[in-house]
Amino acid sequence: MINPISFFLQKYSTEIGKIFELNFSGASSKKGQLKNHLIILFLLFFVSSAAQDTLTTSNLPIVIINTNGQEIPDEPKIDVDMGIIYNGPGELNHINDPFNEYEGMVGIEIRGSTSQCFPKKSYGFETRDSLGNDLNVSLLGLPEESDFVLYAPYSDKSCIRNVLAYKLSESTGHYAPRTRYCELMINGVYMGIYVLIEKVKRDENRVDIPKMTEADTTGDNVTGGYIIQVGKYDVLGWGSPYNPATYYQCYYPKESQEQQLNYIHEWMDTFENTMKNLEVPDTSFYSIIDKTSFIDYILVNEISKNPDAYRKSTFLTKERDSNGGKLAAGPVWDYNLAFGNDHDFNSFVPENWIITDTIYYSRPHWWDQMFMHPVFYAEIKERWNYLRQGPFHIDAINGIIDSCATILEEPQQRNFLKWDILGVYIWPNVFVGETYEEEIDYLKSWTADRINWMDSLFYVSTPIYEEVNFQIRVYPNPFSEKLNLQISLPGASQIHFQIFSFSGQEIYSNSFQYQISRNANFDIPLNASELPAGIYFYSCTLSTGEVYGGKLIKSN
Template structure:
């Protein structure tokens, strides 16, 4: 395999030297559903030495390793859903697979846009947990590290053990990811199975009296961030497939790394995947062989957990997950693919403008696909802002803890608005519909400094997306998208 890369912003040609990698690999087709459904195939490969041994290599500036993925975007016609989500998750301080967009040729035949990405693996530059040796069967060494997977069994080693609890109609299935099923010892199997079982027992029987016995088994901060990324993207596979847990030596169970987000941001016509409202963790109402583990719904019964979730959401909406940053990351990825996407869809004709399982929306152009996804994300963020507002205690100042400027959002009949003004004086609250038409203009009295006031909506206001704008002396103080509930 050869990789041609002449550096950031520079063009690459097939006639250029293979200057980033030029060596042996072992390669195979990968994927569960995608292997049979899509003609554009994904691959897993290992970099090898001339004598067939593993050879760590740095590909396109990523850290040295020998296990890699060539992911083939197909049903995701924007081709950026996975990379966008990994980028956002990494901004929260978690390890997420590093990615590089490439254009692939196999035997000199053009195959289109692919994503070269890191495979989930225990490594100091990937899932950085302790190495577990076959001799680590007692004491502290037995406690980690482990990586466990919740997923389909196709393409893997099968079920390694079942949860003792039934979610709706089925039990959660667990698979050993590290150490592998054929390498993990009996003592290590017994330890990690008991640890997960004890964690599930603590959650199942938790009465939420303030003691929080489950905290001795899991890192709730990692569970919260994992929940946020799955709910924000409305991942129909969330929690129940392609979901990983890891445990370091002497550590708690953590959620992650995240994996497989091509059926997100409205790109699924089942399990309500197209809707911008509702929650994925509750989707066990639909019978399926792979179910959301019961513990997610149980965690959401814990008021302390929910408050921590809401506070985390409010904090990251100011920066990492702000509308502006998400749009910036999205636009940057789209710009990077501006030329390559045309070549990709010349190679894969019959994709743009056609239904590919399990599309909900079918755009007639690449730009239409991107625009629809961005609109979906905007509505989803607004919905979660309304569902996850931070609930302040009496001694807390909402301004200090970064409350959202408009809440609840979505709303029914009344909005709370807070903003900062430099002068006293009259202003206006303006309501604008999706067509850009001003449908209401109400006077408001604005005081200098941090202020809060209420905006009453008419009962005749049609449910949907609007923009509220606050002005004073022809200066716009606040503009916010809002969603009116039925």
């Protein structure tokens, strides 16, 4: 192993050697060549020394990249040298320590879309062998793979939002990209705090779906597994037949065969048709989706009020039919604008749902239909109440924030010396803290306000709606002023009837006694004329504990 300065200088051995290869046949130019070459040597020494002055010791792993004089492009990846210093948990890492975690070639490129406008760039890289082939390695304790991201927190001055969202998703029992904090040096220049993140990829330790090859074009093999990305325009994709305009990309397999692309396109069209024609209380779509994954995905996006949710950086997976064949939501990705960090539209306001907000364009129609379905909505509420007792408890969330802030306590000082943006508006900040501590306090307080608002709607654990052997009709539907309830049951003694707004707020509640010997009609004493036009839900709870529900439409 060699130390980073030796590593850096070694890569410039050719240039350094030229310093001493003076052309004595041209005596008149000898002095000039010597002067120029000494300047080069001085600059090389200065860059290496400056690196030590900026970053000498860190409690975080130190990642050092030497591009060998190349500029890192947007694409394609270029071959560069990378080394990582990591002496283990609780140990300090020194800039002169040997590379003991990784030393070798990587292919690297700038990544991101809007974030590319920031001076602090994010990078995607893959570890490679000496021939340039992918090389699976374990970096900082992550499972062996070759594709990673070096994410650059910039507008998120807490440097925590992505890590927090991924940990919340992971706590619900689903795969989320694993993360490791580090500090980055490129060509001897300190670049600040970065987050090493697993790239979304099919792998038994990442997105664990069946591997597909070019030969998987028929039978069960062509049915999965697929990774679909929403909102990413690419030649390997298709547009939704429904409004709003949505584009689906076949993210995996990357080099899809025509039969594979046709299959997943047709499957998604069938799924969209099913959702578009869904009528309450029909829950037949449960047979084609991984229900829990969708519920948990919605809750992570709503607790963070992610403005990109459901329409950008959104991944879905389709299992092989022999493994159930269901569509699942996730993994989660890209939350730097979440948790109150985006001033656009209303995403910084702790109230209101993202999933039904009409401001956010190009969200696939079926998200709204899932969320509006009373059966599905009731299960979301029940899951929320369960998670609030554990990983979504405010103490658990603050624990994640505090643990990250503690790890970053010393590195953040260097980061904001490099990037002097504390107290400075960076698009699209809502809150601009004068100190790092103020940024952390804002993240905590905003998250607490968001949770309190969601609690106000999910205030009790709602029983799951089930189909039961009785007839119920709430009419007229649509209604404008008056509602009637008609019931015909084989047996029950009391009915508890409730009406909820679309946001889940109870606006009417009453109990009715019912005689088994006859059908019953009840007038609902509700001044419906005062209700705004829109969608409402009703639930009818029997004395046996069974629950039935449906959708109501209030007209003008």
